[in-house]
Amino acid sequence: MTGGEYLAIAYGVVFVFVLAYVGIIAAKLARLQREASELLELARRQRPAPQGAEPVTREATRSA
Amino acid sequence: MGVALALSLLVAPEDADQGISQRIFYIHVPIALTAYFCFGLGAWKALLLLWRGDARYDLESYVAIHQGTIFGALTLITGSIWAKASWGVWWTWDSNQLVLFLVLFLFYCAYFMLRFSIEEGASRSRSSAVYALFGVVLIPISFLAIRLAEDFIHPTVFTREGPQMTGTMFTAFCVSWAAVTLLAYVLYRVELAGKRLAIDLRELREALQ
Numbered sequence: 001m002t003g004g005e006y007l008a009i010a011y012g013v014v015f016v017f018v019l020a021y022v023g024i025i026a027a028k029l030a031r032l033q034r035e036a037s038e039l040l041e042l043a044r045r046q047r048p049a050p051q052g053a054e055p056v057t058r059e060a061t062r063s064a
Numbered sequence: 065m066g067v068a069l070a071l072s073l074l075v076a077p078e079d080a081d082q083g084i085s086q087r088i089f090y091i092h093v094p095i096a097l098t099a100y101f102c103f104g105l106g107a108w109k110a111l112l113l114l115w116r117g118d119a120r121y122d123l124e125s126y127v128a129i130h131q132g133t134i135f136g137a138l139t140l141i142t143g144s145i146w147a148k149a150s151w152g153v154w155w156t157w158d159s160n161q162l163v164l165f166l167v168l169f170l171f172y173c174a175y176f177m178l179r180f181s182i183e184e185g186a187s188r189s190r191s192s193a194v195y196a197l198f199g200v201v202l203i204p205i206s207f208l209a210i211r212l213a214e215d216f217i218h219p220t221v222f223t224r225e226g227p228q229m230t231g232t233m234f235t236a237f238c239v240s241w242a243a244v245t246l247l248a249y250v251l252y253r254v255e256l257a258g259k260r261l262a263i264d265l266r267e268l269r270e271a272l273q
Contacts, residue, residue, distance in 0.1 A: 003085035006149035010088045010142045014095070017138055021251065028258050035265050042272050
């Protein structure tokens, strides 16, 4: 192999490592986001709505 | 990072001895220095945990050591590729610098084995912190090994007379170092925020159920 090929492999390995790491972190954050949504639903179900109050929608929560 | 890559691969002059493969220097050395820094930061946070007893330092220490291990693995891989290009071998046990860095890396790999073999709580935090502090002793030894050893083949670039390279090479190196440090910092913050969020969500789930 030539020096240029070794150079490409070295930089390529770093790029792939960082990409994989960012991918793993992104997957974990997506899982946490889903978990937060589940907990929000759970909290809504557990809290009784006040008499005559409009039900709170997810869209209304986000816009707030 | 883009500027660092452009400077390292396009602007910096080619080394007279090693040719194009010397450009691995601009990624290998900043990554190695960042690994040392992450291990040092992990030890510092561990010291703060033992000193002040604040539980948040445990997670910060763990994330810093995790980052250090990732950058340490990259140091070994890029160094090995550079060794093959320059010396014709992937690894040599004759260089103290290489062996001591491997020892440092394996020491911090064992940190995770220790940490996950103990149940979560104050005992795990303290044991992990003490272990992280022991490891920090290896950092200056590993860093200075190249200067202490007389029969080394690993090159010395930074001497008492200053950096042994041209101004453009040094600029490319400094920019690369800044870019890798910034990358490590961003990854550290993101991973730390994710782990804290996971803990908060777990507590919230326990409170709701």
